[in-house]
Amino acid sequence: MPVESGPILVVSSVSKRFGGLLALDSVSFEVQPGEIFSVIGPNGAGKTTLFSCMVGAVTPSSGSVRFLGEELAGLRNDQIVVRGLVRTHQIVKPFRDMTVADNIRVGVLYGRLRLRGAKARERVDEVLSRTELGHRAGVRAGVLSIGELKRLEIARALATGPAVLCLDEVMGGLNPAEIQQAMALVRALRDGGLTILMIEHHVHAVAGLSDRLVVLNFGKKIAEGRPAEALRDPAVVAAYLGDETEVRV
Amino acid sequence: MQKLVVVALNSLLAAGLYATMSYGLAVIYGVMRIINLAHAGLMMLAAYATFALNDRFALDPFLSIGIVAPAFFLIGMGLYATLIRWLPRSSAGPSMQSLLLLFGVWLVLQNLAYSIWGGDTQSILTPYTMESIPLLGGRFGVPQILVFLASILSLVGLNLVLRRTFLGKAIRAVTQNRDAAMLSGVNAGQIAAVAFGIGTAFAAMAGSMLSTLYAFTPDFGRSFLLKAFCIIVLGGMESFTGVAVGALVLAFIENFASAYTSIPVSYQDAISFTLLVVVLVAAPGGLPGLWRTFDRRVVAR
Amino acid sequence: MTALLRRHPLLPLGVLFGAFLLLAPTFTGRGTQNDLWNMAFFVVLAAAWNLLGGFAGQVSLGYSAFVGIGAYTTVLLSKAGWSPWLTLPVGAALAVAFSVAVGLPTFRLRGPYFTIATIGVGEAVRVIASGLEFTGGSSGLRMPAGTFDFLANYYAMVGLALATLVLVAWLTQHAFGLALEAIRQDIDGAEALGVHSTQVKLQAHAISSALVALAGGLFATNFQYISPGSVFDFRLSLTIVLMPIIGGMGTLTGPVLGAMLFSILQIKLLASPALRDSYLFIYGGLLIVVMLFEPRGIMGLLERLWTRLARRQVPAVAESPGAG
Numbered sequence: 001m002p003v004e005s006g007p008i009l010v011v012s013s014v015s016k017r018f019g020g021l022l023a024l025d026s027v028s029f030e031v032q033p034g035e036i037f038s039v040i041g042p043n044g045a046g047k048t049t050l051f052s053c054m055v056g057a058v059t060p061s062s063g064s065v066r067f068l069g070e071e072l073a074g075l076r077n078d079q080i081v082v083r084g085l086v087r088t089h090q091i092v093k094p095f096r097d098m099t100v101a102d103n104i105r106v107g108v109l110y111g112r113l114r115l116r117g118a119k120a121r122e123r124v125d126e127v128l129s130r131t132e133l134g135h136r137a138g139v140r141a142g143v144l145s146i147g148e149l150k151r152l153e154i155a156r157a158l159a160t161g162p163a164v165l166c167l168d169e170v171m172g173g174l175n176p177a178e179i180q181q182a183m184a185l186v187r188a189l190r191d192g193g194l195t196i197l198m199i200e201h202h203v204h205a206v207a208g209l210s211d212r213l214v215v216l217n218f219g220k221k222i223a224e225g226r227p228a229e230a231l232r233d234p235a236v237v238a239a240y241l242g243d244e245t246e247v248r249v
Numbered sequence: 250m251q252k253l254v255v256v257a258l259n260s261l262l263a264a265g266l267y268a269t270m271s272y273g274l275a276v277i278y279g280v281m282r283i284i285n286l287a288h289a290g291l292m293m294l295a296a297y298a299t300f301a302l303n304d305r306f307a308l309d310p311f312l313s314i315g316i317v318a319p320a321f322f323l324i325g326m327g328l329y330a331t332l333i334r335w336l337p338r339s340s341a342g343p344s345m346q347s348l349l350l351l352f353g354v355w356l357v358l359q360n361l362a363y364s365i366w367g368g369d370t371q372s373i374l375t376p377y378t379m380e381s382i383p384l385l386g387g388r389f390g391v392p393q394i395l396v397f398l399a400s401i402l403s404l405v406g407l408n409l410v411l412r413r414t415f416l417g418k419a420i421r422a423v424t425q426n427r428d429a430a431m432l433s434g435v436n437a438g439q440i441a442a443v444a445f446g447i448g449t450a451f452a453a454m455a456g457s458m459l460s461t462l463y464a465f466t467p468d469f470g471r472s473f474l475l476k477a478f479c480i481i482v483l484g485g486m487e488s489f490t491g492v493a494v495g496a497l498v499l500a501f502i503e504n505f506a507s508a509y510t511s512i513p514v515s516y517q518d519a520i521s522f523t524l525l526v527v528v529l530v531a532a533p534g535g536l537p538g539l540w541r542t543f544d545r546r547v548v549a550r
Numbered sequence: 551m552t553a554l555l556r557r558h559p560l561l562p563l564g565v566l567f568g569a570f571l572l573l574a575p576t577f578t579g580r581g582t583q584n585d586l587w588n589m590a591f592f593v594v595l596a597a598a599w600n601l602l603g604g605f606a607g608q609v610s611l612g613y614s615a616f617v618g619i620g621a622y623t624t625v626l627l628s629k630a631g632w633s634p635w636l637t638l639p640v641g642a643a644l645a646v647a648f649s650v651a652v653g654l655p656t657f658r659l660r661g662p663y664f665t666i667a668t669i670g671v672g673e674a675v676r677v678i679a680s681g682l683e684f685t686g687g688s689s690g691l692r693m694p695a696g697t698f699d700f701l702a703n704y705y706a707m708v709g710l711a712l713a714t715l716v717l718v719a720w721l722t723q724h725a726f727g728l729a730l731e732a733i734r735q736d737i738d739g740a741e742a743l744g745v746h747s748t749q750v751k752l753q754a755h756a757i758s759s760a761l762v763a764l765a766g767g768l769f770a771t772n773f774q775y776i777s778p779g780s781v782f783d784f785r786l787s788l789t790i791v792l793m794p795i796i797g798g799m800g801t802l803t804g805p806v807l808g809a810m811l812f813s814i815l816q817i818k819l820l821a822s823p824a825l826r827d828s829y830l831f832i833y834g835g836l837l838i839v840v841m842l843f844e845p846r847g848i849m850g851l852l853e854r855l856w857t858r859l860a861r862r863q864v865p866a867v868a869e870s871p872g873a874g
Binding site: 055057076077078079081082086087089093094095096097098102105106107109110111112114116156157159160 | 725728735736738739740741742744745746
């Protein structure tokens with residue numbers, strides 16, 4: 001991955017309205033290449049909506065999302081994936097009647113890399129081993145455990161060969177050991193050249209992994225910066241815990 | 250201007266029947282998220298039943314609604330108990346399985362009518378079939394007026410049940426949020442059975458009414474089914490008032506087209522089919538959805 | 551070769567059957583050949599429909615439109631002096647154009663809504679075809695004299711059936727098939743991984759419509775007379791859909807089994823007046839039974855039996871960890 005000068009992703013004043021509900025209110029931030037950048041905030045803050053707007057699953061009501069200098073607003077989900085920006089879903093939904101390998105193959109064949117034949121098979125194996133699913137390759141996705149399903153979700157996105165990977169709560173529902181594994185995987189992926197955006201509730205994981213983060217509440221950005229500073233910001237503390245609490249980070 | 254009044258009145262008369270016909274589909278869809286293709290067959294069968302009662306016992310078709318509707322209510326509940334209840338429920342909306350199953354039921358009903366009454370066109374003739382009443386410059390057929398009155402009665406009745414009875418409230422609750430309704434103590438299975446019965450009864454009422462206006466064969470019902478579907482999509486799939494509005498809109502478009510354009514009658518069915526496709530594609534939220542897009546000041550539900 | 555056989559254990563059977571069909575005119579009578587022609591016709595319709603309907607999960611109840619387009623193109627151009635064989639690709643091209651015109655708006659719809667829209671489209675086509683002058687209205691059209699050649703038509707139809715099966719097999723075994731399957735299971739998920747679902751659907755629709763139109767053209771030449779009632783009929787759309795459903799949607803063998811079943815059914819029905827009047831009972835009953843008990847059709851049943859047999863053969867196997 002060549003080192004880009006300048007941000008790899010620029011979100012400018014993105015707003016999203018659902019009927020009378022303003023889910024996102026003019027959110028702006030930049031992500032540098034090779035960063036692990038987290039998006040946090042209480043439930044309902046608009047984090048998943050933000051991801052949906054970025055990948056084209058949902059059209060923003062206003063604002064722009066520029067990826068490697070190109071405007072993404074108005075493009076379809078599949079077009080954005082082909083350009084190198086992909087996301088995982090909070091509620092994992094694999095192709096249940098397909099094998100784990102085939103689930104991954106979809107991204108290999110149709111994602112950014114569009115591989116065929118032997119190269120495609122190699123890439124599937126590569127992704128399987130990176131997410132430690134090799135021993136489950138021929139199994140029907142419907143029978144996997146939740147931990148395996150979460151890894152499969154990452155694997156499917158990884159298969160597309162992205163430059164930026166958006167992880168939506170990959171650690172939800174995992175036990176502490178699995179969380180450690182997940183954190184190690186995220187670090188490894190970044191070290192391999194990816195830029196990672198994460199929506200995450202586990203404050204410990206966020207603080208431990210992120211280079212920078214942005215905090216949303218009620219659709220608005222209320223803080224941005226390095227974890228240590230942002231998590232100490234009184235507005236952030238108030239958002240999570242109510243007004244009169246002190247928090248030691 | 251005069252012509253417009255006549256067209257408007259004709260539309261109103263037709264809308265009543267269309268609404269009755271469409272509510273049958275809407276209730277079932279609302280409660281079970283199932284698209285009842287057998288609706289067409291049930292309307293057709295009810296038309297034949299009305300015909301048979303008229304033929305054998307000289308019973309006036311409108312009076313026979315009092316027999317046909319309750320009988321079909323029971324048939325509907327029976328269909329639910331034997332077939333529908335075994336279908337797996339999919340959270341993501343209506344399933345192909347249910348669609349095709351009810352399609353099969355429709356075919357069986359067609360064959361049933363064919364075996365009993367043959368494939369010849371039937372119609373019902375009453376002393377007043379040919380009569381018409383002059384009103385506001387136009388002549389309106391007596392059967393059309395009676396159909397309108399009957400459909401208004403049925404709709405008022407449905408409205409009363411939905412708003413004033415516990416059953417009605419339960420139906421509305423399950424339509425809006427099945428899980429929440431169950432948590433509140435509603436037996437969703439029973440409600441589904443009753444809803445299927447009501448939907449079938451309304452199909453039957455529409456069928457009886459249609460038998461006074463049109464000639465019919467066992468193949469009858471497909472174009473009306475498509476019209477009904479067009480109406481509930483127009484009205485927004487989950488809104489009960491929307492169905493009435495959709496019925497008015499479709500009836501008006503049809504009558505307008507036949508009065509003011511030279512589109513031959515045989516093509517008129519193509520109008521509702523095309524409208525159906527257009528609405529499904531361009532305005533999937535129906536008219537309420539269009540309304541919401543235009544009026545941003547509408548506060549979220 | 552062995553890999554091919556392992557994935558398609560029934561392939562040798564299929565090859566034998568194909569050979570039988572091709573050699574049949576040398577040792578069977580005309581009556582049997584007619585029946586085999588019918589079966590080949592059904593195989594084309596069922597297998598082609600299955601590409602979009604079974605593999606991609608988009609159930610269209612309007613495929614008789616393509617049969618009609620192929621048939622009418624052949625008749626009209628033949629009457630204008632064309633050789634019937636040359637009319638076939640024209641019919642296919644028109645069908646493709648129509649499939650795109652219909653697909654562009656309707657593929658935005660999901661599941662049952664798409665199906666209902668196709669009923670609407672099919673009906674609109676039939677109504678219009680019955681009303682137009684140059685298509686002979688509701689009384690239909692006749693092929694010009696001298697265009698009837700049963701044997702040539704027979705080989706063409708059998709060849710088309712085999713070609714359809716090979717084409718569908720090739721398409722579904724490679725990348726395209728995975729895209730179809732992904733669309734069937736989770737269309738949003740497929741798009742989130744880079745699949746341009748509308749384009750894939752349009753392609754499947756176009757390919758299948760072309761094959762069906764070719765069959766329709768051959769139908770016109772074989773029966774020499776067509777009418778909206780015979781080629782634009784809703785019952786034909788219904789039969790086209792029932793065959794793969796009952797045989798097994800989304801499989802290669804399913805449509806063939808369904809086609810065989812239906813052509814046998816048709817023979818029996820035409821032979822006995824009593825059954826002819828009950829064909830809707832039979833179709834409807836089959837549909838109800840299949841949807842209630844085994845939505846995956848005969849192939850689904852066979853698969854269930856097979857897994858049960860396999861389990862009985864291997865009574866107690868220790869579960870080794872990670873033995874996926």
